[in-house]
Amino acid sequence: MTYDEQVEQAIAANDVETLVKFAYGYPCACTRIKGEPLCVCKMQAKAVRAKVVPLPLFSGKVQRV
Numbered sequence: 001m002t003y004d005e006q007v008e009q010a011i012a013a014n015d016v017e018t019l020v021k022f023a024y025g026y027p028c029a030c031t032r033i034k035g036e037p038l039c040v041c042k043m044q045a046k047a048v049r050a051k052v053v054p055l056p057l058f059s060g061k062v063q064r065v
Contacts, residue, residue, distance in 0.1 A: 003047035
């Protein structure tokens with residue numbers, strides 16, 4: 001499942017807690033592939049911010065970009 005699919009699934013379920021975790025609290029697991037840093041937390045946060053406005057999540061609302 002891609003990061004975008006995980007975000008869409010959380011939006012469809014109106015799972016604000018998971019979206020906040022993806023945007024701010026996801027445990028960061030950075031590795032290097034062919035010299036390029038690959039950080040799960042940064043890619044997940046980027047996927048969330050491309051689809052959802054982060055600030056309203058703290059009010060329990062999912063607002064699409």
